[in-house]
Amino acid sequence: MHSIAVTNQKGGVGKTTITAHLAVGLARRGHRVLAIDLDPQGYLTRHFGLKDELYRAERDNLALHLTNDTPGEVVDLAVETDEGVDLVPSNYDMRGVADALSNARNRERRLQNVFSSLSDDAYDYLVVDSPPNLGVLTDNAILASRRLLIPIQAEDSSLDALEMVLDEVEEIEVAFDIDIEILGIVPNLVPRDGVAKSTLETMRSTPGLEDLVLPYEIRKRADIKYAMRRGETLYAYNESSDMISVFDRLAEDVERSVN
Ligand SMILES: Nc1ncnc2c1ncn2[C@@H]1O[C@H](COP(=O)(O)OP(=O)(O)OP(=O)(O)O)[C@@H](O)[C@H]1O
Ligand SMILES: [Mg+2]
Numbered sequence: 001m002h003s004i005a006v007t008n009q010k011g012g013v014g015k016t017t018i019t020a021h022l023a024v025g026l027a028r029r030g031h032r033v034l035a036i037d038l039d040p041q042g043y044l045t046r047h048f049g050l051k052d053e054l055y056r057a058e059r060d061n062l063a064l065h066l067t068n069d070t071p072g073e074v075v076d077l078a079v080e081t082d083e084g085v086d087l088v089p090s091n092y093d094m095r096g097v098a099d100a101l102s103n104a105r106n107r108e109r110r111l112q113n114v115f116s117s118l119s120d121d122a123y124d125y126l127v128v129d130s131p132p133n134l135g136v137l138t139d140n141a142i143l144a145s146r147r148l149l150i151p152i153q154a155e156d157s158s159l160d161a162l163e164m165v166l167d168e169v170e171e172i173e174v175a176f177d178i179d180i181e182i183l184g185i186v187p188n189l190v191p192r193d194g195v196a197k198s199t200l201e202t203m204r205s206t207p208g209l210e211d212l213v214l215p216y217e218i219r220k221r222a223d224i225k226y227a228m229r230r231g232e233t234l235y236a237y238n239e240s241s242d243m244i245s246v247f248d249r250l251a252e253d254v255e256r257s258v259n
Contacts, residue, residue: 003126005145010161011132014151014188019129025251027084031124039131040094049231053089063093111144154196187217
């Protein structure tokens with residue numbers, strides 16, 4: 001079982017979009033995939049058309065598992081989506097998790113503990129969407145996954161944001177004495193203009209980044225936004241979109257890099 005977190009503290013760069021499409025892309029390659037929505041905003045849950053899950057107070061939920069010292073079985077939280085992947089939805093209780101964990105023991109390892117209740121053959125891939133800040137939830141996503149995809153927008157402000165994520169990753173590696181692998185920095189929302197092109201060229205030739213920034217990009221496409229709004233991925237909304245092959249390539253690259 002391989003776990004991948006999609007993370008960047010910068011908001012709106014495509015974490016949720018990439019998590020959803022990677023999950024479905026991997027499922028379409030024959031893998032059993034569990035997507036986990038670690039963001040209290042719940043956009044991944046909405047992206048799979050499961051908005052109602054966010055309001056279900058009576059149900060056992062991820063927030064309870066993260067704040068409880070003895071988490072239950074994470075498979076009990078998984079719901080089926082229409083797109084061939086299972087999802088652990090977010091929930092409005094997730095808004096209180098960061099505060100509840102602020103002084104808690106092993107607070108950064110809660111998701112890792114939650115995952116440890118999964119038998120190794122339950123899923124082939126766990127794909128985790130993280131919130132837009134460098135807080136305890138993002139630390140949990142990184143520690144539980146140890147493999148990261150970092151979406152960026154091809155603009156100069158992304159470089160500063162990227163530096164912050166990379167610093168955070170390094171700090172976690174040192175603090176917990178673990179190795180974290182960056183599977184790729186994924187350029188997203190790339191418009192067809194010279195500025196974006198030259199920003200990407202700069203990133204791809206920056207020492208330390210050149211091997212990390214993927215050699216292809218996800219372009220800005222209205223259909224990606226429309227699909228999300230309808231609660232489905234592009235795979236369900238418009239399979240003839242030219243971005244389908246890009247998401248497929250991402251899934252294929254992830255598959256290759258974990259094996
Ligand atoms: N390649 C794209 N083309 C067009 N729209 C996109 C693309 N990628 C993402 N979007 C849209 O941009 C918005 C932000 O994307 P998304 O929610 O995936 O980012 P995020 O990093 O998860 O945001 P947040 O930080 O709020 O969690 C969404 O409305 C999404 O549909
Ligand atoms: Mg998001």
